[in-house]
Amino acid sequence: MKLQKLSKVVAVAAITMTSLSASYTMAADGKVYRLKMAETWNANFPIFGDAPREMARLAEEMSDGRLKITIDSANKHKAPFGVFDMVRSGQYDLGHSASYYWKGKVPNTLYFTTMPFGMTTPEQYGWFYYGGGQALSDKVYSKFGLRSFPGGNTGNQMGGWFQKEINSVEDLKGLKMRIPGFAGEVMAKLGAKPTNIPSGELFTALERRTIDALEWVGPSLDLRMGFHKIAPYYYTGWHEPATELQFLVNERTWKKLPDDLRTILRTSMKLSSYDMYIQSYHESAENWAKMKQEFPNIEVKSFPSSVMKAMYDANESLLAEKAAEDPLAKEILDSQAQYMQKVRVWTNISDRAYLDSLDNLAD
Structure with a gap:
């Protein structure tokens, strides 16, 4: 009897080991998954274009070559604002763009880039990763077979750059x-x-007066675009306190990937996103110093308080309208407002109080 029991134990162990070995073989069978990504930016576009390339590099390195991602820039696929549709249809597996570009197709997408008078970058990341933002994003994008x-983030x-000074509404x-x-x-609205x-x-649009003003990013990217040659007034921000780009993933592609490659892809996206934020912050600091030294003719201004108040009031009115029109919009906006109310207390008592104390020392 003891020999029979021992034989059964050995048999069960052998089956278990075989199963584990098979699972490992399936996970590391050497199969290469080749994915295509479309980006909204032109080839070699700095910072914005660096993020998807860093993501692709990390994914390939961490997967030991099992995950390879090729990137088509806007000057190749010819549809910078067509990324949503191209990834949704499966023409591309992945996309790199900005969520608010799709507001004409899906209005609720615009809340996941940044909002006027909204959260700072650390606050917004806290909301997205730990305050319910990811779940709400999934609610919006899952209806279209996307993640x-x-x-x-640009920070x-x-x-923006203006050809004339703004003194009133x-x-x-x-x-x-x-x-x-x-x-x-x-x-x-104004x-x-x-x-x-x-x-x-x-x-070209600014030079030919097709537009009178534009906002792009900040010193990290604006100086190399040459806007200061045409529009000398450079205004401080109010509208995009934490501009987050996005990686779009086709849901069918996502489900085809083994679990380990999904984890690698998600990790690569997260690491490259953080790196872009740091790179953008660094480049803005470098270029701000360069701007003040080399282009003293640029007039840095803030909007008058009357204009800021009008913008704020218009923003509040629009938020109320959006919330009244769509239950999901209300859910997203309520979530952001509640999180910001809580996190801003900490921002004020930590970062703001620290900076204010340094200003007081300087006085």
Whole structure:
């Protein structure tokens, strides 16, 4: 009897080991998964274009070559604002763009990039990863067979380049300005004429007076675009305090990947997104110093308090309208407002109090 029991134990152990070995073989069978990504940016576009390439490099390295991602830039696929549809249809497995570009197709996507007078970058990351933001993003994108993940943050953006000084709300009326997302709706409510233009066409549009003003990012990218040669007034920000790009993933592609490669892909996206934020912050600091030294003719200004108040009031009115029109929009906006109310207390008692104390020392 003892020999029979021992034989059964040995047999069960052998079956278990065989099963584990088979599972390992399936996970590391050497199969290479080749994915295609479309990006909204032109080839070699700095910082924005660095993030997806770093993600692809990390994914391939961590997967020991089992996950290979090729990237098509806008000048190849010819559809910078077509990334959503191309990934949704399966023409591309992945996309790198910005969520608020899809507000014309899916209005609730715009809340996941950044919001005027909203959260700072650390606050917004806290909301997305730990405050319910990811679940709400899944609610919006799952209806279209997509997943969306953070794709790199610019930090607080400048308010834009203007060919004329803004002294009152009246100066905004009829102003043709490249400004996307919710901020564009705020400007429209105040009488401006917002539009969205791909990055490669911005300088020409400003030079030819197709537009009167534009916002792009900040010193990290603006100086190399040459906007200061045409529009000397550079305004501080209000509209995009934490601009987050996105990685789009086709749901069918996601489900085809083994579990370990999904983890590697998600980790690669998260690491490259954080790296873009740090790179953008660094480049802004470097270029701000360069700007002050080499281009002293640039007039850095803040919008008058009357203009800021009008923008804030218009933003609050629009938020109320959006929440009343759509239950999911209300759920997203309520979640953001509640999280910001809580996290801002900590921001004020930590970062703001620290910086204020240094200012007091300088005085």
